[in-house]
Amino acid sequence: xxxxxxxxxxxxxxxxxxxxxxxTTAVYTYHAKTLEERQLWFRKKCEExxxxxxxxxxxxxVGYATYGSFRSSPAxxxxxxxxxxxxxxxxxxxxxxxxLETIIEDANAKGYATLVAGIDxxxxxxxxxxxKLGFHSAGIIHKAGYKFSQWLDLAFYELQLNGPxxxxxx
Numbered sequence: 001x002x003x004x005x006x007x008x009x010x011x012x013x014x015x016x017x018x019x020x021x022x023x024t025t026a027v028y029t030y031h032a033k034t035l036e037e038r039q040l041w042f043r044k045k046c047e048e049x050x051x052x053x054x055x056x057x058x059x060x061x062v063g064y065a066t067y068g069s070f071r072s073s074p075a076x077x078x079x080x081x082x083x084x085x086x087x088x089x090x091x092x093x094x095x096x097x098x099x100l101e102t103i104i105e106d107a108n109a110k111g112y113a114t115l116v117a118g119i120d121x122x123x124x125x126x127x128x129x130x131x132k133l134g135f136h137s138a139g140i141i142h143k144a145g146y147k148f149s150q151w152l153d154l155a156f157y158e159l160q161l162n163g164p165x166x167x168x169x170x
Contacts, residue, residue: 097129
């Protein structure tokens, strides 16, 4: 079941995110986050009006998804960047796909024009999932990060959404 996250989900979200930080190149960060940092992140998401969903399976949070501003300048207001993370023991069960489909549906309903994904270029499973859902390559930034004693290339993927009925510059 996919539902909106609550503060009670933050420990599970933190565990999933910290595993990605410490054991993968999905996040270009070196150090695990604290619960306090995730609480501030959650509050900021709420204040800015960005959704945060969890996938609950058999009473456990097995994944989460969110999106937010792509860039802070006002002209980017119709472009968002998303994040989807699934617990390492629950990958390959369709939870990530379902979360990403939820993001796409919500972003379309809210009138966004472009959905961006920043994916480690070596993460072929994530790239394949995004392509399966209609994303197209928007380019690669080579040596965008350095982690685990290696250079990391960041691939950008984009999905064109319906966009707003009447876009404005205000």
